[in-house]
Amino acid sequence: MSRIPLRIMTPALRRAALMAPGLGWLALFLLVPCLLVFALSFFERGLYGGVDYVFTLENYRRALEPLYRSILINSAWLALLATFVSALIGYPAAYAIAKAPARWQSALLVLVMLPFWSNYLIRTYAWIVLLNREGLINRALAELGATQPLPLLYNDFAIVLGLVYGYLPFMVLAIYASLSRLDPALLEQSADLGASAISTFLRITLPLTLPGLAAGSVFVFVLSIGNFITPDLLGGGRRLMVGNLIYKQFLSARDWPFGSSLAFLLIALMMLLLFAQAVLVRRSGGERPA
Amino acid sequence: MRLGRNHALLNLHLALVYAFLYGPILVLVALSFNRAGLPTAWTGFSLRWYEALAGNESIRQAVVNTLIVATVSTLIATAIGTLLAIGVERGRSGPVLDAALFAPMIIPDIVLAIALLSFYSMVKLSLGLHSIVLSHVVFNIAFVAAVVRTRLKHFDWSVVEVSADLGASALTTFRLVTLPIIFPGVLAAALLAFTLSVDEFIIAYFTSGAGPSSTTFPIRIYSMIRFGVTPEINAVATIVMGVSFTLVLASQRLLGERRRS
Numbered sequence: 160m161s162r163i164p165l166r167i168m169t170p171a172l173r174r175a176a177l178m179a180p181g182l183g184w185l186a187l188f189l190l191v192p193c194l195l196v197f198a199l200s201f202f203e204r205g206l207y208g209g210v211d212y213v214f215t216l217e218n219y220r221r222a223l224e225p226l227y228r229s230i231l232i233n234s235a236w237l238a239l240l241a242t243f244v245s246a247l248i249g250y251p252a253a254y255a256i257a258k259a260p261a262r263w264q265s266a267l268l269v270l271v272m273l274p275f276w277s278n279y280l281i282r283t284y285a286w287i288v289l290l291n292r293e294g295l296i297n298r299a300l301a302e303l304g305a306t307q308p309l310p311l312l313y314n315d316f317a318i319v320l321g322l323v324y325g326y327l328p329f330m331v332l333a334i335y336a337s338l339s340r341l342d343p344a345l346l347e348q349s350a351d352l353g354a355s356a357i358s359t360f361l362r363i364t365l366p367l368t369l370p371g372l373a374a375g376s377v378f379v380f381v382l383s384i385g386n387f388i389t390p391d392l393l394g395g396g397r398r399l400m401v402g403n404l405i406y407k408q409f410l411s412a413r414d415w416p417f418g419s420s421l422a423f424l425l426i427a428l429m430m431l432l433l434f435a436q437a438v439l440v441r442r443s444g445g446e447r448p449a
Numbered sequence: 450m451r452l453g454r455n456h457a458l459l460n461l462h463l464a465l466v467y468a469f470l471y472g473p474i475l476v477l478v479a480l481s482f483n484r485a486g487l488p489t490a491w492t493g494f495s496l497r498w499y500e501a502l503a504g505n506e507s508i509r510q511a512v513v514n515t516l517i518v519a520t521v522s523t524l525i526a527t528a529i530g531t532l533l534a535i536g537v538e539r540g541r542s543g544p545v546l547d548a549a550l551f552a553p554m555i556i557p558d559i560v561l562a563i564a565l566l567s568f569y570s571m572v573k574l575s576l577g578l579h580s581i582v583l584s585h586v587v588f589n590i591a592f593v594a595a596v597v598r599t600r601l602k603h604f605d606w607s608v609v610e611v612s613a614d615l616g617a618s619a620l621t622t623f624r625l626v627t628l629p630i631i632f633p634g635v636l637a638a639a640l641l642a643f644t645l646s647v648d649e650f651i652i653a654y655f656t657s658g659a660g661p662s663s664t665t666f667p668i669r670i671y672s673m674i675r676f677g678v679t680p681e682i683n684a685v686a687t688i689v690m691g692v693s694f695t696l697v698l699a700s701q702r703l704l705g706e707r708r709r710s
Contacts, residue, residue, distance in 0.1 A: 170539070174536045174539050176536075177532045177533065178532070178533050178537065180528075180529040181533030181594065182533065182549065184587065185587065188565065189552065191568060192561075192565050193564050196563065196564045196567060199567060248469075251463075252462060254459060255459040258456065265705065267463075269701050270467060271466075276641065276644050277644075277690050278667065278670070278693060280650050280667055280670050280674065281477070281689055281690065285477050285686070286473060288473075288476060288480065324469070324470070324473070327469075328470075331466075356455070381557070382555075382557070384557075387557075387559045387651055388650070392674060402559045405559050409566065415567060418563060419567070422559070422560045422564070426556070426560060429555070437544075
């Protein structure tokens with residue numbers, strides 16, 4: 160009996176049936192919770208930490224008060240710095256991999272991505288060991304005759320370093336993807352026509368790999384601005400980022416509606432950036448000769 | 450001449466990038482075998498920090514909890530993520546579908562964590578290991594689907610049609626034709642999902658509720674780090690990194706076999 164209904168299913172129906180459990184799960188445990196956060200952000204905080212279902216725009220007004228605005232701007236600034244440094248380090252690294260012998264390239268890429276798949280907490284902790292006042296770096300400096308330990312930990316420097324450390328692999332991977340699609344004949348022609356290596360790079364390689372650079376930058380920026388662990392552990396809780404602020408609203412201040420408004424601002428910014436990047440990719444894809 | 454020098458500089462840069470990525474991890478590994486434990490001085494090789502871990506009951510409990518969560522969430526996510534990938538690849542995926550499959554990978558952990566906490570408290574679901582499993586499946590579905598989809602890109606769908614023409618039911622075709630072909634990809638996806646779940650901290654932290662019965666290993670590590678730099682963490686780090694790297698390299702091997710053949 161059970162064979163017949165399966166047979167009479169049209170391909171479209173069968174495809175829907177295959178996708179239903181996965182998409183259903185994402186709808187129930189991703190879409191609905193995110194919509195709930197969006198809804199919560201328009202309600203008032205209850206007296207004892209609950210939610211009063213009264214419509215208000217107060218949470219968003221509060222998110223833009225100078226105190227919170229400065230945290231939002233600070234988060235964006237640190238994420239931007241991390242993105243910039245990652246691009247600066249990541250581009251030449253991706254370039255070196257793309258120039259390496261073909262049979263090594265996939266191994267070199269796996270080596271770049273491997274840390275991403277491992278424990279982020281522990282990778283962040285490693286920098287505490289290296290950077291703290293009695294850490295490895297300050298000890299080495301003391302051996303060399305430094306009298307004062309450098310304040311390497313619990314500041315913006317440590318946060319940006321931690322973010323670059325965590326997300327550099329995405330930048331390298333995205334730029335490599337663009338570089339590997341580059342037609343080598345183009346570069347040869349440019350050299351044949353007498354262009355210098357630098358001019359070929361600036362006029363051909365860089366513009367054509369801009370989509371990869373943009374994709375890597377959006378990844379690093381989005382992952383950085385929403386980060387919680389790095390500012391918490393390497394910033395020592397002294398420099399808050401928006402992730403820490405959301406955390407506090409949910410677990411200590413018990414102001415879920417305000418925390419929700421901050422989370423929604425983060426999602427909105429993220430969607431805007433992803434959309435801009437998709438447009439950029441489409442545009443550059445359209446201009447590329449077939 | 451100039452090109453050669455540029456090339457050497459590029460390779461030096463790449464070597465420095467690898468040193469940057471792996472140096473801190475290697476420091477932890479070295480310290481975990483240091484008798485003194487802290488980076489004061491090398492006082493001799495010792496396994497005392499590993500012995501200290503083995504005798505720690507709360508860590509043992511946390512490891513068991515993590516293995517339960519990771520195993521169950523990997524099984525669920527691999528099953529429905531694989532079906533999802535097959536469904537997506539059998540037709541044309543539009544921008545909405547692509548976005549839906551990309552969203553769980555890119556959404557900030559803290560946002561997914563508070564969204565799920567709000568949702569569970571709204572529907573009055575109790576918190577514990579089961580709620581962590583439900584949550585981990587969300588991002589694992591996306592990763593499994595992404596890995597299996599890359600495998601399906603080279604899949605020849607005509608074999609499925611032949612099987613159906615020969616009278617096999619959809620289930621038989623899946624079991625005897627589709628699954629064996631894509632199995633290395635499915636296994637690779639499962640290994641990656643397991644790794645992600647074992648290492649995930651923030652979402653587990655928010656959706657675990659209180660108490661040691663639902664404390665996972667990363668939650669335990671977080672409180673150890675917050676407590677201060679202690680030598681046991683280095684031993685924990687070495688074990689965790691070793692397990693993650695092994696699983697990921699195994700999955701890459703499974704995925705690489707296809708590319709070579």
